Amino acid sequence: xxxxRYGMVIDxxxxxxxxxxxxxxxxxxxxxxxxxxxxxxxxxxxxxxxVTRHFMPLLxxxxxxxxxxxxxxxxxxYKREDGITVINQDECIGCRYCIASCxxxxxxxxxxxxxxxxxxxxxxxxxxxxxxxxxxxxxxxARTFGDLFDPTSEISKLISRIPTQLLKPEAGTEPRVFYxxxxxxxxxxxxxx
Amino acid sequence: xxxxxxxxxMNEHPFGxxxxxxxxxxxxxxxxxxxxxxxHLFKLTKYQRxxxxxxxxxxxxxxxxxxxxxxxxxxxxxxxxxxFNFNPASPISWGTWILxxxxxxxxxxxxxxxxxxxxxxxxxxxxGVPIAALLPMYTAFELLMTRASTLWTSSLLPVxxxxxxGVAGIAVVLFISAVTRPDPIxxxxxxxxxxxxxxxxYAFALxxxxxxxxxxxxxxxxxxxxxxxxxxxxAAFWGVLFVGGTVLPVGLLYFPTTGRTRVGQIVASLLxxxxxxxxxxxxxxxxxxxxx
Numbered sequence: 001x002x003x004x005r006y007g008m009v010i011d012x013x014x015x016x017x018x019x020x021x022x023x024x025x026x027x028x029x030x031x032x033x034x035x036x037x038x039x040x041x042x043x044x045x046x047x048x049x050x051v052t053r054h055f056m057p058l059l060x061x062x063x064x065x066x067x068x069x070x071x072x073x074x075x076x077x078y079k080r081e082d083g084i085t086v087i088n089q090d091e092c093i094g095c096r097y098c099i100a101s102c103x104x105x106x107x108x109x110x111x112x113x114x115x116x117x118x119x120x121x122x123x124x125x126x127x128x129x130x131x132x133x134x135x136x137x138x139x140x141x142a143r144t145f146g147d148l149f150d151p152t153s154e155i156s157k158l159i160s161r162i163p164t165q166l167l168k169p170e171a172g173t174e175p176r177v178f179y180x181x182x183x184x185x186x187x188x189x190x191x192x193x
Numbered sequence: 194x195x196x197x198x199x200x201x202x203m204n205e206h207p208f209g210x211x212x213x214x215x216x217x218x219x220x221x222x223x224x225x226x227x228x229x230x231x232x233h234l235f236k237l238t239k240y241q242r243x244x245x246x247x248x249x250x251x252x253x254x255x256x257x258x259x260x261x262x263x264x265x266x267x268x269x270x271x272x273x274x275x276x277f278n279f280n281p282a283s284p285i286s287w288g289t290w291i292l293x294x295x296x297x298x299x300x301x302x303x304x305x306x307x308x309x310x311x312x313x314x315x316x317x318x319x320x321g322v323p324i325a326a327l328l329p330m331y332t333a334f335e336l337l338m339t340r341a342s343t344l345w346t347s348s349l350l351p352v353x354x355x356x357x358x359g360v361a362g363i364a365v366v367l368f369i370s371a372v373t374r375p376d377p378i379x380x381x382x383x384x385x386x387x388x389x390x391x392x393x394x395y396a397f398a399l400x401x402x403x404x405x406x407x408x409x410x411x412x413x414x415x416x417x418x419x420x421x422x423x424x425x426x427x428a429a430f431w432g433v434l435f436v437g438g439t440v441l442p443v444g445l446l447y448f449p450t451t452g453r454t455r456v457g458q459i460v461a462s463l464l465x466x467x468x469x470x471x472x473x474x475x476x477x478x479x480x481x482x483x484x485x
Contacts, residue, residue, distance in 0.1 A: 094267025099207035
């Protein structure tokens with residue numbers, strides 16, 4: 001029985017779209033040029049003069065029921081006890097099937113290692129008791145990271161207090177990244193009207 | 194509400210032309226193997242000359258399937274790990290073993306054909322036909338299991354892939370027949386062409402149904418449907434798949450004035466193969482064409 005289940009809450013009301021999370025992630029994890037583990041989608045909703053701009057940080061949703069783990073033919077992608085989905089770079093054959101399987105489009109083949117990569121909640125930092133780099137650097141303090149199994153954690157309190165949204169809940173993947181204040185048009189990339 | 198994406202980032206699409214070639218080669222190999230072994234199983238003596246040729250061609254196509262599969266890997270030298278790490282939940286694990294088994298059977302069958310070991314051909318064919326049928330169905334299942342794209346989550350996909358594998362096999366048989374036979378006007382290949390043209394129509398009709406269903410599902414699904422029917426991929430869908438890969442070859446094969454001629458059969462078979470390849474490519478590229 002797992003004792004921890006890490007997750008993240010992103011409060012979109014606080015996100016200012018500065019992309020500091022993208023930059024810090026790139027720096028922390030040495031993410032090569034041309035690929036991203038996390039980025040911020042910017043969407044304009046409405047017509048002039050009633051237009052609002054929304055920011056939507058995207059990253060691996062650390063699904064409870066990850067399709068990528070199920071479909072990996074060699075078991076290179078696996079879920080840790082604490083719920084973080086990671087990739088064993090020494091085992092990955094680069095078949096790209098996990099990339100095709102991911103409903104969130106957050107995986108990529110690294111042009112350097114030629115293996116699949118994605119956000120792993122900066123697992124090397126988490127193991128040292130630190131928060132992921134994007135959470136650490138977030139200017140608007142929009143990102144909250146913590147243990148969902150711990151009722152006293154800040155993330156658990158946030159989720160119990162404020163309604164949250166999930167990305168593509170219909171995919172049945174049970175994401176562990178929760179959004180606060182997500183506009184429906186922004187969540188669906190502006191195509192679900 | 195008007196919504197406009199000002200900035201978004203998309204990591205590379207996972208699948209490309211090599212995967213399309215892999216799916217196509219798997220279909221051709223499967224269709225050829227089914228033809229070869231069915232001729233022996235059902236004692237279709239009038240096709241025996243052609244079946245002897247296709248028995249030797251099939252292992253080479255099977256090798257091509259394996260090569261495209263390995264070429265698709267970002268770490269091709271690690272391909273052997275798929276053989277030693279079997280994940281029963283992954284379609285690729287099953288597909289690898291289906292492909293291995295298929296290749297072994299097709300080589301064994303070709304050897305039996307070469308050495309005249311008729312006694313071995315029947316058991317090989319009994320195992321080989323279902324394994325050959327599984328090969329294109331597994332490629333469809335591979336797409337089905339991703340769950341990411343609404344185009345790929347159609348239960349029609351394995352049926353379409355199996356049908357068009359049969360179509361591809363018949364096309365290659367017609368081509369070989371027209372090229373190697375001094376007198377291609379025989380009824381043998383004309384009727385095979387007619388059967389093939391039926392399969393071509395059914396495969397296309399099923400794909401149309403698969404696409405039309407998208408419009409009654411979610412909006413992201415309709416985006417994919419529009420891209421095929423009237424959008425970015427419509428020229429390939431209507432031009433290459435419908436006109437080039439369905440209407441023209443069916444017209445050429447169905448009518449005796451062209452269906453019994455060598456040129457008619459060669460052109461029709463090449464058009465059918467182009468159609469099957471375009472079907473695989475459209476399925477892959479249009480399937481990835483949706484916002485995450």
